[in-house]
Amino acid sequence: MYSEKIKIFSGSSNPKLAKIIGEKLGQELGSVSISRFKSGEIYVHYEETIRNCDVFIVQSFSHPINENFVELLVMIDAAKRASARTINLVIPYYGYSRQERKAAPREPISAKMVADVLTTAGASRIITIDLHASAIQGFFNIPVDHLTALDLITNYLKEKIAEGQIVNPIVVSPDAGRASTAEKLANYLDAPFAIMIKKRPKHNESVITHIIGDVEGQTPIIIEDLIDTGSTIVNVVEGLKEKGALDAFVCATHPVFSGPAIERLDHPNIREIVVMDSIILPEEKPERFKILSVGQLLADAIEIIMQGGSLSTLFKSRGV
Numbered sequence: 501m502y503s504e505k506i507k508i509f510s511g512s513s514n515p516k517l518a519k520i521i522g523e524k525l526g527q528e529l530g531s532v533s534i535s536r537f538k539s540g541e542i543y544v545h546y547e548e549t550i551r552n553c554d555v556f557i558v559q560s561f562s563h564p565i566n567e568n569f570v571e572l573l574v575m576i577d578a579a580k581r582a583s584a585r586t587i588n589l590v591i592p593y594y595g596y597s598r599q600e601r602k603a604a605p606r607e608p609i610s611a612k613m614v615a616d617v618l619t620t621a622g623a624s625r626i627i628t629i630d631l632h633a634s635a636i637q638g639f640f641n642i643p644v645d646h647l648t649a650l651d652l653i654t655n656y657l658k659e660k661i662a663e664g665q666i667v668n669p670i671v672v673s674p675d676a677g678r679a680s681t682a683e684k685l686a687n688y689l690d691a692p693f694a695i696m697i698k699k700r701p702k703h704n705e706s707v708i709t710h711i712i713g714d715v716e717g718q719t720p721i722i723i724e725d726l727i728d729t730g731s732t733i734v735n736v737v738e739g740l741k742e743k744g745a746l747d748a749f750v751c752a753t754h755p756v757f758s759g760p761a762i763e764r765l766d767h768p769n770i771r772e773i774v775v776m777d778s779i780i781l782p783e784e785k786p787e788r789f790k791i792l793s794v795g796q797l798l799a800d801a802i803e804i805i806m807q808g809g810s811l812s813t814l815f816k817s818r819g820v
Contacts, residue, residue: 511559518558520795561595580622592778597632615639716744726754730761
């Protein structure tokens with residue numbers, strides 16, 4: 501199905517996921533040399549012709565985010581100057597997405613700035629998963645295919661419920677911003693849902709003030725788009741425990757896991773942490789961490805894009 505005119509390349513951030521995508525498509529990854537000069541400057545050289553090819557570059561904005569971002573820009577420029585027909589960016593985790601609005605005077609809207617830079621550099625299309633704010637799609641003047649891992653999470657949880665590993669489930673939104681996603685998941689699982697109300701004294705810190713919903717004797721399923729330091733999740737879990745809830749399942753698409761997050765989330769009141777492989781994680785991690793792959797999802801999206809189909813066929817329970 502795939503001709504030599506389609507090329508898939510991986511940046512440095514998540515070559516394992518890129519390899520899975522290539523395998524699902526029946527294609528080997530393209531050969532590209534990425535290195536650093538002693539000054540730290542990035543050098544990219546495509547080791548095969550990409551003239552008139554549809555190029556797909558897989559790169560997550562994970563730690564070190566600024567290094568990976570600039571590396572992607574250099575890869576875009578190299579592809580543009582090598583006469584690629586289209587330059588399609590597969591960005592499983594779109595960093596800077598939490599800076600999508602001005603919450604105070606004299607702040608940047610960094611998510612818009614990143615969109616402008618990617619477009620100016622020469623990107624033709626963006627493929628991403630579970631943006632922190634869906635409105636970020638509107639920051640681009642090129643097509644943005646916004647996928648979701650919610651079906652993957654739903655199917656996994658349904659198996660757990662069927663096996664009796666999750667009893668009396670209740671879906672919990674850790675804040676009002678995730679209430680819509682929590683409600684969808686609750687509907688798919690035929691379960692009730694609750695909302696936590698929190699305030700943020702400063703960045704990466706939160707305090708739970710209220711819980712809307714009865715969680716006593718129920719198994720909380722906490723749903724997030726990303727987990728950064730893990731402090732909010734721990735606060736939510738401990739707050740639920742104080743209200744009589746059972747040990748929780750935590751589900752998120754992007755395991756950003758800054759600082760001691762992995763150690764912090766290895767919490768006695770957390771049964772399992774379910775995350776995607778949008779960001780590569782260390783091989784050694786606690787057993788309670790379960791990783792699901794978005795490789796098939798991204799491969800299917802690329803296939804549909806190249807065939808001119810509709811991405812809504814990827815999702816059983818919603819249109820995209």
